Amino acid sequence: MANNREDLEHKDDVEYLEDDNDEEYLDDPDNKDFLDNNANARGDNETTTLADITRALHADPIAGTVLRARISHTLRERGNKKARTKWRHALRHPLTLEYRKKLEAMLPGSREYKVANKRIQEIDRINVMGTEAEKKKFLTNTLKFILPRFYSSQCKTGKRYPGDGGPDPQVETDHESDKEWEDLQLQQQDGNGARHKRTNLSTKTKNISARKRFAKMENEQRQKFLAKKLDQHHHRKANTNPRPSTEEEKRLAKLKTRSFRERQSKRMANLSEEQQTAFKARKSEQRSASEKLKALRKSRAFDLPSQHQRAALGRQWRTNPEFEQFKAQFAQDESSILILDVEFSRVLRKVFEVALGRLKSGKVLVDNRIRHDCTDTELLNLPNGQAMGFMTRSILLGTLKNVYGSSDRRKCSGLRTPAEIAKMIIEAGVTPTSIIVVWHQSTMDLDLLRELIESTGYYNVLPPKVNCIPMIPQFRENLPRKFTAKLDILFPLLFAGHHLVGTNHRAGPDIQMLRLMTLLLIQLQKPPAERDLSDFPGTTQEDIMQAQVPRTELQKWPGIGFTLAPTLLREAIQVASWPLVKDGGDKDESEELIKDSE
DNA sequence: AGGAGGGCCGACGACATTTG
DNA sequence: CAAATGTCGTCGGCCCTCCT
Structure with missing residues (x-):
């Protein structure tokens, strides 16, 4: 060594x-x-x-x-931690408290008082704003100590602190650990x-x-x-880019972002229509490449659960009381469980597409785009009348294009007005007691759908918030720390080669994926031997059956021990051969793109 | 036996990240 | 952007071990 x-x-x-x-x-x-x-x-x-x-x-x-x-x-760090603990314990030590009491009892003008008061003030100062080095020094250095010398052998017969004539200290404690x-x-x-x-x-x-x-x-x-x-x-990834810590750094970072955005808007304005399209296409291509690479890197962690070091699919997944209740109701009355996905904008609080289906059968009850009888500009008006930022607008236009397609959205098929959607939902037999499953962290999907329906005068159609089960937390509980819960990454991992792979962010396919994921979760929460995987594609069955607990520490270390599905492996090789985008925040990436496009 | 050192754990809060 | 969740450091309380 x-x-x-x-x-x-x-x-x-x-x-x-x-x-x-x-x-x-x-x-x-x-x-x-x-x-x-x-x-x-x-x-x-x-x-x-x-x-x-x-x-x-x-x-x-x-x-x-x-x-x-x-x-x-x-x-x-251990040393510092020890000093901190020692300091903390010393401060709460009965003798320290005693010391303060003695000080109060002293005559304020006396020399003893002055000495003791100075010491107490110094202790308080160090406690509040002192460095760890100071604490260490005063705890260990016998000449410059500041806390009462509880442990010094020299004090066995003497006083331990001013005004004290009390018993001898107990032990000479080992301070050299x-x-x-x-x-x-x-x-x-x-x-x-x-x-x-x-x-x-x-x-x-x-x-x-x-x-x-x-x-x-x-x-x-x-x-x-x-x-x-x-x-x-x-699991150290998060620490590679140092975060701005001081106020000044934060301010500078904000300024940098703002000036970058301003420059970007300017440049975009100067570009011709064609150049703009080319830039966007290039950017989205690069972004998807870097996203894929990121996903792939993360997917390597899939077989490295943080604490118990067992392959995620090979063990029984944890569950929680709410989900147990949900499963009980699912077993009792299959038809009351529904799956929902809504494409919406949180900023605008507007809904673009709704898909609703039954969990067990996968029967689609609603899968329609919402008819908005207005121009894009009107549609993108913020509720509070404020101007929308360049990035927000770009993202929203992207969402709209994804949902309604590139041509005129008023000519789309399957357009329905909110009132028609409400009627469809009622006719499908949805009641306020139905349970609704969503792929989300919160119940936002259901909330916005309710807003949409209530705006047309139909009330008490949809169940309350408590009947909405967000699936992301359920999955996250069982995924290794920091593993993404994005549907567009998780689904291909679990259902490699499935025809739904790559069809994200459209309500129809999303609920089908949600359905498969939910049914799979129910199976994964059973002990491996009792699982019934017959409803799932062959590759998924294989993946789950083959997921093995890494046998040796060496396997765990580089991440061997979980077989990647063949399709994903192919993609892995393909992605790995792409030129590497230099790792950094999104901002840096866009900076580079701008430079590239010139 | 009982005091001191020190580790561990849950609660808490500030802050960061991840989703749609 | 907003909500939910994750992360990290600190604090108090508790318990174990060591020491005389």
């Missing part, structure tokens, strides 16, 4: 610099050689321990440096068993017990600590 004191001293630089490299490095499938080689050399039968992985990681020139930097960072832990680390890394020799008997005994303690720590905490590190390694 190449770790040494210098590494620890320069950890800040190392860590910061290596952070991004590491991300790219591990994301690139070609660079995982060191792990694969390691796996081959050991053979499949041999159990791979966490220690083996750690060794492999440490041996790698890049990943090793990163890992060591991380470990030293965590050690430092931090140092010893670091010593132990260094000693292990050097592979050198020699310890610093201490002449003092009491410290020697202390060392033996400390060594015992740390031997135990090594077995339990070290394993835990490393496992946590490895886990974090996968």
